[in-house]
Amino acid sequence: MTASSVRHCIVPPSVLHRLARSADEAVRDAALNALALDARFRLARAECAATLRHRPAPVTFSRTGGQPQRTIYDQQGSESQTPGVVIRVEGQAPSQDEAANQAYDGLGATYAYYWTVFERDSIDAAGMPLLGLVHYGRRYANAFWDGAGHMFFGDGDGQILTQTTAGIDVIGHELTHGVTQYEANLTYSGQSGALNESVSDVFGIQVKQYVLGQDVHNSDWLIGADIVGPALRPALRSMKRPGTANAYDDQPADMDGYVSGGDVHTNSGIPNHAFYVMASALGGYAWDAAGPIWYAALADPQLRPNATFRDFARITLRQAQQTYGTGSDQAHAVQQGWEAVKISL
Amino acid sequence: MRVDVTRRGGVAGVSLHATLDTRQLTETDAPRVEAALRALPWGRLSQGSMGPDRFRYEIVTAGDDHERRVMLSESEIPEALRPLLALLADRGQIRPASIE
Numbered sequence: 288m289t290a291s292s293v294r295h296c297i298v299p300p301s302v303l304h305r306l307a308r309s310a311d312e313a314v315r316d317a318a319l320n321a322l323a324l325d326a327r328f329r330l331a332r333a334e335c336a337a338t339l340r341h342r343p344a345p346v347t348f349s350r351t352g353g354q355p356q357r358t359i360y361d362q363q364g365s366e367s368q369t370p371g372v373v374i375r376v377e378g379q380a381p382s383q384d385e386a387a388n389q390a391y392d393g394l395g396a397t398y399a400y401y402w403t404v405f406e407r408d409s410i411d412a413a414g415m416p417l418l419g420l421v422h423y424g425r426r427y428a429n430a431f432w433d434g435a436g437h438m439f440f441g442d443g444d445g446q447i448l449t450q451t452t453a454g455i456d457v458i459g460h461e462l463t464h465g466v467t468q469y470e471a472n473l474t475y476s477g478q479s480g481a482l483n484e485s486v487s488d489v490f491g492i493q494v495k496q497y498v499l500g501q502d503v504h505n506s507d508w509l510i511g512a513d514i515v516g517p518a519l520r521p522a523l524r525s526m527k528r529p530g531t532a533n534a535y536d537d538q539p540a541d542m543d544g545y546v547s548g549g550d551v552h553t554n555s556g557i558p559n560h561a562f563y564v565m566a567s568a569l570g571g572y573a574w575d576a577a578g579p580i581w582y583a584a585l586a587d588p589q590l591r592p593n594a595t596f597r598d599f600a601r602i603t604l605r606q607a608q609q610t611y612g613t614g615s616d617q618a619h620a621v622q623q624g625w626e627a628v629k630i631s632l
Numbered sequence: 633m634r635v636d637v638t639r640r641g642g643v644a645g646v647s648l649h650a651t652l653d654t655r656q657l658t659e660t661d662a663p664r665v666e667a668a669l670r671a672l673p674w675g676r677l678s679q680g681s682m683g684p685d686r687f688r689y690e691i692v693t694a695g696d697d698h699e700r701r702v703m704l705s706e707s708e709i710p711e712a713l714r715p716l717l718a719l720l721a722d723r724g725q726i727r728p729a730s731i732e
Contacts, residue, residue, distance in 0.1 A: 368707075426721060429642040431685040444721050447644050457643060464684040475684055483684060511644070518726055523644055535646045537728035550729035551684075552645030 352408035355398035356416040359387045362423045368433065370420055386452040390419035390440055393458030400459065400494045401466070404574045405582055410436075410465035417462070421452055428516075430454075432461040434468055446516045454514035459494030460487040471590040478595045480551035485558035489581055492526060493573050503566045503573055526563040529556030542596075542629040557628045558596060565624030569617065576617045580607045597632070600625045604632055633666050636692040637720045640729070641706075643685045647731070648724035652716060661715040668712035669693070674700045682706065689717075 357377050360370040361384065374387040381388045394417045401407040409415040420439045427441025430451035438461055443449040451457060464487050467473055473483035488510050496506045509532060511523030519533040529538035538556025539545055546553050566577035583606040584590060590602050604621050611617035625632055633654040640647045654662045654669075672691065682688065687706040692699060709717065 425718070428644065428721070429685065429687060431643065431683065434683045446721075447646065447648070447726065451643075460643065461685065487684070515644075519644065519646065535726050535728045537730050546730045548730075550640070550645065553728070553730040 352406070352414065353402055355395055355409065356414070357391055357394050357398075357419065358416065359391050359419045359421060361387065362420050362439070364422055364425050366424045366427075368437075370418060370437070374421070384421070386421040386440065386442070386450055387419075389450075389452035390421050390438070390458070393452065393455050394419050394438065394462070396455055396498045397459045397462045397494050400490075400497045400574070404497075404578060407466070410462060411469050419452075430457055430461055430514075432464045434465065438462065443514065443516060446518045448511075448514050448519075449516050451514050454511055455498055456488075456491040456495040456510055456512075457514055458491075460491030460510065463487040463490040466490070467585065470586045471594065472592045473590075473594060474592045475551060477593075478554065479593050481549075481554035482558055482594060482596065482599050484551045484555035485562070486581070486585055488524060488526060488555060488559050489562045490578070493578050496573055502571055503577075504570070506573070508563055524552075524556065524559065526559040529560050540628065557630070558599065561600070561624040561628045561630070563624075564627040565620045568620040568623050576607075576611070577620070580610070580617065580621060583610065596630050600630050600632055633669060634694060635669065635716070636690075637716065637724075638690045639687055639717075639720060639724070640690070641682075641685065641687045645729045647727045647729060648720060649727055650720050650724040652719050652723070654716070656719060657715050664712045665716050668710045669716075671710070672702050672704070674702050677701065677703050 355377065357375075358370075358373060359375045359382075360372060361374050362371045365371065374384055375382045375391055381391075398409060398417065401409070409417065415436055418437045420437055423439040423441050425442075426444045428444040428446075428448040430438070430440045432438050438458070440451045441448070443451055464483070467483055467486055473479040473486070475483055491510060492506065492508060495501075496503075499505075507522075508527040509522035509525055511519075512521060515522055515533070519535065522532040524536065524538060525532040529540040530536050530544070532538075537546070537549075537553050538559075539554065540556055540560045542557060545557065562577065562581060565580075566573045569576055580603055584599060584602040587602050587606065590599060600621075604618065604625070607615065607618040607621045622632065634651065635654075636649070636651050638647055638649045654666050657665055669691070682705040689704045689706070689709065690701065691704070692701045
């Protein structure tokens with residue numbers, strides 16, 4: 288390559304295109320060379336950006352990660368989306384309000400799980416403050432993440448749900464909806480929606496196992512056992528035996544029971560069970576290998592928002608093979624998990 | 633005014649259904665709820681976009697001539713309709729998530 292073609296790199300492509308049509312052969316060749324080089328640089332930049340997926344976290348000197356920034360607000364029965372009265376801020380001693388303390392601890396547990404296992408600094412991997420809004424609505428039987436830094440907690444209706452702040456797995460589940468939003472951004476309907484729900488259960492149960500120090504054999508693999516009301520006892524969902532958690536549980540455990548057009552909370556039983564089978568086959572703590580394989584798949588740029596179960600399954604297998612080896616126990620366990628739910632890889 | 637109300641979604645993964653009559657409401661609430669019901673965007677069968685685990689509602693009324701139906705996301709519920717939703721919470725029957 289000549290020195291002149293290198294110098295052409297700073298010339299805008301439009302000018303190079305004009306020069307490439309020049310009658311002078313030397314000018315034309317130099318311009319074509321520079322255009323090819325320019326295209327390679329652009330491709331390399333695009334590939335690099337696609338791998339990173341997000342803008343890199345800003346470099347700051349005040350924040351190194353590892354410490355959540357929590358604030359708990361009292362919504363006082365209102366359904367306003369604006370944060371209400373501050374009850375407890377980061378580092379403050381427990382308040383008189385049990386729901387506020389449970390929310391504070393649950394947000395902290397979820398932050399600690401993601402930081403310790405993946406060095407992920409909060410929901411957005413860039414230190415997003417975690418705001419918990421308790422006593423949302425009257426007898427409100429739900430808890431949700433609003434996609435913008437707020438987790439809302441209802442006190443429950445006493446039948447379907449009780450105080451929702453009591454469920455560490457449920458807090459992990461809701462905050463994981465935020466993580467998914469920043470990673471694969473799985474569309475909330477059909478199979479991608481069921482995957483979105485399942486990923487939240489998978490990491491929600493791990494947050495609970497992490498807090499309780501439970502290995503895969505000590506965990507009950509039940510979601511919402513601490514917040515169900517009498518109508519839904521003993522739990523909302525069972526990852527071990529989908530479809531058996533309560534009288535209304537319609538989750539299938541494998542593709543034979545897949546409900547076409549079904550709710551995202553129904554078909555999520557299938558990938559939930561695949562994770563349970565894989566983690567149980569590996570033993571130990573779910574976050575040793577099973578959780579990291581699922582996390583790597585969730586963060587994989589090849590996981591598209593409209594992914595099917597099989598798309599996701601194949602990415603988990605590739606991640607396991609890349610990290611642990613093609614013939615590794617981990618890769619084999621992933622295969623076992625998807626086989627158990629009748630998804631062919 | 634009789635309406636079928638179904639609530640779907642929510643982290644619990646069940647739906648809640650009830651056939652309600654505005655006569656079951658207090659004398660103060662009933663006319664307000666009826667006015668709010670009349671003002672709903674009847675015939676609209678797609679909710680506004682909502683995040684994961686949010687509630688969505690379907691309301692069906694048997695009018696004089698034909699059945700009318702509307703789907704609403706939680707954030708689209710007018711304040712005046714809340715007494716009706718409180719009634720749903722009290723009297724609703726739980727159903728599996730994927731049963732229509």
